[in-house]
Amino acid sequence: MKLKKAIAVVIAAVTVFMFCSCETINDFFENDLKVESGLDEGNLISYYIDVGQGDSEFIIFPDGKTMLIDAGTREGGEQVIKLINKLGCKKIDFLIATHPHSDHIGGLADVIKEFDVDKIYMPKAVTQTKTYEYLLQTIQNKNKKIKTAKAGMNITNSDEFDYSADILSPVSDSYEDLNNYSAVVMIRFKNKKFLYMGDAEKQVENELLENKTDVNADVVKVGHHGSRTASTAKFLKAVGAKYAVFSLGKDNDYGHPHKQTIARWEKTGAEMYRTDQKGTITISTDGDSIKVETEK
Numbered sequence: 001m002k003l004k005k006a007i008a009v010v011i012a013a014v015t016v017f018m019f020c021s022c023e024t025i026n027d028f029f030e031n032d033l034k035v036e037s038g039l040d041e042g043n044l045i046s047y048y049i050d051v052g053q054g055d056s057e058f059i060i061f062p063d064g065k066t067m068l069i070d071a072g073t074r075e076g077g078e079q080v081i082k083l084i085n086k087l088g089c090k091k092i093d094f095l096i097a098t099h100p101h102s103d104h105i106g107g108l109a110d111v112i113k114e115f116d117v118d119k120i121y122m123p124k125a126v127t128q129t130k131t132y133e134y135l136l137q138t139i140q141n142k143n144k145k146i147k148t149a150k151a152g153m154n155i156t157n158s159d160e161f162d163y164s165a166d167i168l169s170p171v172s173d174s175y176e177d178l179n180n181y182s183a184v185v186m187i188r189f190k191n192k193k194f195l196y197m198g199d200a201e202k203q204v205e206n207e208l209l210e211n212k213t214d215v216n217a218d219v220v221k222v223g224h225h226g227s228r229t230a231s232t233a234k235f236l237k238a239v240g241a242k243y244a245v246f247s248l249g250k251d252n253d254y255g256h257p258h259k260q261t262i263a264r265w266e267k268t269g270a271e272m273y274r275t276d277q278k279g280t281i282t283i284s285t286d287g288d289s290i291k292v293e294t295e296k
């Protein structure tokens, strides 16, 4: 390589490194992210991390910005940290705690300590657990403020890369069940859409349908670990997903996923993937086609 060209590459690499959350500087060198996942630069990538019984999704946007939705239990958080480090990401631009149950927020405090986190979103659902208090304390120690997750909120969008991320729920101010406070997130990249349901149940699904919220998506992170209390036939029809991801642990105490839920999903004809069977599931899109890769 001529010296001038080499300098140009280094300058370009450093520029990219400065602006992106993920270490795309590696794109100029032999990089194990590409080798491992076979994914192309400029795609939207969604990792459904195997955190045992719990939930955690890490999303890399086409411009390198990143989002983390939940981080499983405290033990699950270790898996989340491991994956983000492996991907060479240093910063989480958008962190979403769907609702304050320990199988979703248990690992978040350690993640927040480990990485540079920009915006944090949580629904206004208060609970008195040690896990929740520890999370709030950790956020405060980092001098961060929490944005209240609410239906109709735009988290981010890019005209240049043609993507957006919005919060569809919570619709109401209060719910009886903490699960229904779940921040429901819709991410769009060009013609493809990814829906993340948290632990939202039937009540929220009905609210979304009543409000005529556009829930149509290609890929969905199934609500509440495949519990029978979520995934009504009517809702699944409105979503019309081709890929359904279940996040849960093997032989869990709740009997997730429930048989009825699996049957309802089967009827839709969607391809189903389970983290208890497949490990971490990676779904990527160039905006037109979708690719699924699994750990096992």
Ligand SMILES: [Zn+2]
Residues within 6 Å of the ligand: 054, 055, 101, 103, 104, 199, 224, 225
């Ligand atoms: Zn849960």
